[in-house]
Amino acid sequence: MGLRAAFRLRMERRRLQLRAARKRRELSTVANRTRVVRPGAILAFSTIRNEKPRLRYFLKYYRELGVDHFFFVDNGSDDGGAEYLAGEPDVSLWRTNADYRDSRFGADWTNWLKFRYAHSHWTLTLDPDEFLVYPFCDTRPLPALCNWLDQSGIRSFGTLLLDMYPRGPLSQLRYQDGQDPFELAPWFDPGNYIMTPNPKYGNLWIQGGPRARVYFEDEPEEAPSLNKIPLVRWDRKFTYVSSTHMLLPRGLNQVYDQRGGEKASGCLLHAKFLDSLIEKAAEEIERRQHFARGREYDAYHAKGQGQNGLWCDWSERLIGWRQLEVLGLMSKGNWA
């Protein structure tokens, strides 16, 4: 990379940081319990909007993995989710009614909170429907993973966003508050992911899965990105560029090996395809607040109402991380 390109990326990083700092004015504190955060604690950051039924399981899942403190930005929920979060002892909550899209889909808000609170902590940045699975996650909690990453001198941990879906139409599901979403949506596409390197930021661009297969059959280049880097040992110099797909400085995006080996990586199980999506798609089409003006939601609305939904003969049912490892969707790397 030439000096000029390096300089331009540096400017971009600075610009994003300033932007995040400016956007902090949109946040008002609801519950700030950051005083209890100890050095070395593992933190999770998320932006929510009307996702109350999901929150209970989300907190349970990540508490069990070993997340010590949660940082939420509530973007104008009116379903009681914010009140629930404000009452939890390991949650700090901010509230805003500002425009989601203008905040680069929440990234500016969480970038700011990370700048302020996450320096030198291992930090997860997640949507409330994303569930991290990594090698040995059934026997080794997150502190073990972070400790190993530290020892190995690794600052960021890459994942594949794995879309999980039910067999049959979404309208048949009844997701209950607090339920494990993968009881309802245990299926995934085991081997139709394609990847291309992104020379500008140095990340891998992964597409595929059921959404490319069904919703973006005719325009695959528009299919959503599935590469995510949710776990980073944060430094206040860092910033996410687009969702959690890539970061600056670009060295953080080098979560894959280019010399033929495999770096340890995980999967983010994506519990998007539940009955709540139907309502959400209708609402989001009105709101036009999502990426590419919510084109994805148009597609959900128009398609996927067939008898099997996203399910097909070759779909696999989730058993556990070892299955994902054998399928090549994640890797142990040299963690043994």
Added chain:
Amino acid sequence: MTVGFVMMAHAELDRAGHVARHLADHGCPVVIHVDRRSPNAAFFDLVDQVRDLRNVHFAQRIKCDWGTWSLVAASRSSAEMLLKIAPDISHVYLISGACLPIKPLDHLTGYLADHPDTDFIESVTIREVPWTQGGLSEERFTLTFPFAWKRQKKLFDIWVEAQRRTGRRRTTPKGIAPHMGSQWWCLTRKTIERILNDPERDICDRYFRQVWIPDESYYATTVRRHARAIENRSLTLSKFDFQGKPHLFYDDHLALLRQSGAFFARKIWPGARKLYGAFLGPASRSVAATGTPATEIDRIFARSIERRTRGRPGLLMAGRYPAEGFENHLTAAPYAVFHGFGDLFHGFPDWVSESLGSHAHGHIFAPEGVEFAEGRTGYAGCLSSSAVLRNHNPEGFLTNLVWNTRGEHQAFLFSGRDSQKICDFLARDPNAMIAAISGAWALPLLQSGQQIGEIRATAAQLQRREAAFLNRLRERRTRARVRIWTLAEFLENPTEPLQVVLDDLSVPGAQTLAKPPRLRPMDGIAGFLQELRNAGMNPHTAGAFSERRAAADPGSATPHQGAQKLS
């Protein structure tokens, strides 16, 4: 007769305290050295934690930097102290605060009682050490290292490089033959005393002060001067990864550690409650010490290094995307590509799957969509038959197909009509077995019954594509296994390519061509090609037809009639 322990601790001191308590409870004296750089508060907590134990002592704290003499100085003074306060011990065992006894201690004392004069230490001459990392092996002993690697990395590198450039070398003092090995040893009292009381100790010290990572070489070298019987292995199980970092052990390693023949294991993740509970708890199950190497452990860690450095060939994923030239095979398994065969034979994929046991697809790069085996609309891994999706990334599509069907042999048809973006990939992939009959495109055109004027352009395009593909295959950098016949050669002896394919793809001689696939009617082909020639095109990829065939099939003005009659 018992064994005493020197424990080097610098972090997670409460775990070190647990282990020290366990050792002391079993009657073994312990001297703990805590790094001067560790926080004082943690140190005093540890002192409090073991205050009630009379045979646990603390050595003078020294500031320790990884890779420097300070570690030897600390362990040596601690060992000296241990010998002084525990006159009855026969052996000294050096462990770290992250070590865990994985055998009951009476097994260890029993074992040492059986070998009263043996020193257990890894000690290998530097030329034979395969495991040094980072390029410094012999240079550890010939350069000087005044800078701390962890804190002064830049200076360290500059200084090493400067010495390399100027050719500055140290001389090794007489009587010192550098050896290396794991720093976790168990030596007899006599050997340690001799090392401590060596009249040439000062010379030795002066030399090793400037050696890189002396804790891996000081004892390994000096023990060679003084030991009576060396057993060249460590009683501590420790595994190193490809960067030379120690592997950590976790709760899920419990069964493995139980199998191990070693007495201690390092390093243990401090949060491994189950491990600490199992091996330090009262119910620690005893397993006979076998002394045999635990091959299962070796295999697991060797495999993990292989996974990290070589990866799974043919897999592209969030953690693996090899740059060109580093792929170590582009795809996961061998597969076969039949170029032109589909034009010449009826139901060729069926024949392939029958005779070769392959999963034989049609034209998976057909412009209309993917022709998966048995006419399926999707395939393993949820691959879609949509041409748009496939064309979005044809290389990824083929890589996925081969990866998803590991354990089965794949074969597919290819021709000039198909999307050609995959050609270069096929040529680069050592897993591709490409059998091609050039000029076969003429047959479907002949049988289409259309006039030459109508198909002239199509024929030229098909031939151009075919020629480009074959030229690519003939290049020297091609890594696929390639067999090419011209249509003319094929017609001379139609069974030869089939026999060659059978021989290539199965055990030689095991298969004879019992039932050849059904050939499409070939009548009039020579004449058809002549007609193309007459129309101003040169169908060169079809090859030169022999006089005999050309005579038997004179270029009639209406070559298609024959074909039409047959069909």
